[in-house]
Amino acid sequence: MSLICRLMREDEFTLDFELFLMETFFQHEPMNKYLNTKIPDEVNLSWLKEVLHKAKYDNLTLAFYDTNTQHSLPVAFAINHHDKIDDHNHSDSLYSSLNKTNLLKYEHINELLTKLHENINLFEKFHCKNLFHIYLxxxxxxxxxxxxxxxxxxxxxxxxxxxxxxxxxxxxTSNYSLNAFLKYDFQIIKTINYDSYENSYGEKIFQNIHTHKGCSIVIKDLRMK
Structure with a gap:
């Protein structure tokens, strides 16, 4: 096995990659897995296409490729965005648009993610102008x-x-990803625990996700020595 990590090119954001992303991310992400999200029928495709469109032109998305195979798709990826203080098309705006959907399963996930980011302006909180967002x-x-x-x-x-x-x-959204970020000295600024979270109907929709604690915003200041 020979793996290389590099930036994805614009022409690699294909429909095949979109399906690969759905199969590798949504089938294993704790909330989607718990709700048994069907791929691709129950994925919020309009939101996902927005996420990938921004990632494609921000040119920050990383992927691992196995050079020993003829497969053109990566074996791992980090969909990354550039969030700017003066740009309304940053990642928080994608959460807001995502929250307006009426897909039944995604109402639950969207509501939690929107609540997680509620009343948090990272630009103001950390006095910064541009943020690198590891989105997926x-x-x-x-x-x-x-x-x-x-x-x-x-x-x-x-x-x-x-x-x-x-x-x-x-x-x-999982203990695995949280521990990976903490390993690189990210700090947790907010967490919503799955077992105690209640949606707008008063339902504890994710209380039986026992393997993972919850969903957290993690951040690392790159200006510090």
Whole structure:
């Protein structure tokens, strides 16, 4: 096995990659897995296409490729965004638009994510102007033992520093991703626990996700020595 990590090119954001992302991320992400999200029928495709469109032109998305195969798709990826203080098309605006959907399963996930980001302006809180956002992390299950998620986080930090980003942040929805971010000295600024979270109907919709604690915003200041 020979793996290389590099930036994805614009022409690699294909429909096949979109399906691969759905199969590797949504089938294993705790909330989607708990709700038994069907791929691709129950994925909020309009939101996902917005996320990928922004990632494509921000040119920050990283992926691992296995050079020993003829497969053109990556085996792991980090969908990354550039959030700017003066740009209304940053990641928080995608959460807001996502929250307006009427897909039954996604109402629950969207509501939690929107509540997680409620009343938090990272630009104001940390006095910064540009943020590197690790939006989605996914690894092909066959390559899970290679610690590729951690390596993608490390590579993202390096690129963010090279490009003079003020900070790098992410939403961690599983214990695995949270621990990977904490390993690289990200700090937790807010967490919503699955077992205690209640939606707008007073339902504890995710209380039986016992394997994972909750969803957290994690951030690392790149301006610090």
């Amino acid at each position: 992390l996914g690894v092909d299950p066959k390559y899970r033992q290679n610690k590729l998620a951690s390596q993608l986080i490390e590579s993202a930090i390096c690129i963010a520093k090279e490009k003079n980003f003020d900070m790098i942040y992410a939403d961690a």
